[in-house]
Amino acid sequence: MKKENIINFLNTFCDDIDKSNLDLYKKIIENSKINNFNNYEEFFYSVLYPFDNFIEAYLKMNVSNNEDVIFIIKNSNFIENNFSNLIINKEGSACSSDKSGTIMNKLINYYKTGEKITFDYDAEYTYHLPKTIFKTHEHIIMFYIGLKKLFYGDNKKYIEALKIILNL
Secondary structure (H helix, E strand, C coil): CCCCHHHHHHHCCCCCCHHHHHHHHHHHHHCCCCCCCCHHHHHHHHHHHHHHHHHHHHHHCCCCHHHHHHHHHHHHHHHHHHHHHHHHHCCCCHHHHCCCCCCCCHHHHHHHHHHCCCCCCCCCCCCCCCCCCCCCHHHHHHHHHHHHHHHCCCHHHHHHHHHHCCCC
């Protein structure tokens, strides 16, 4: 992929991002020393790392300064897919995206406000609530922390969380 292709991608992908921020990122790409996109380290440090910093700064300015809120939003696909797949394995696929989405929103809210994660199983509609797994604040936080550690290469907390959550 060439620099021009990345800039074209940014033009179409980032319509909602403040123009000055987009222009700044275009300058980063144009001035980068990318010579070989087959070298993963060069690509990471020339493209992904500055873009990651850009996204993090955007989230800090517009969403929250909380490290966990930023991590959850930036890595939401990874985190939600892990919640969703375990829900599917334990409860089936029905409403699994609603359940994992509810968990994600509650998780973000917890790190934004400190409000403990709870679910109202007596409500009129509960299709979006997990039924057998991730029913407690402690299990959700334990699993999230395990995923965060796993993301950075440390699998111990993740394995411990899985053992407890899955009763292994």
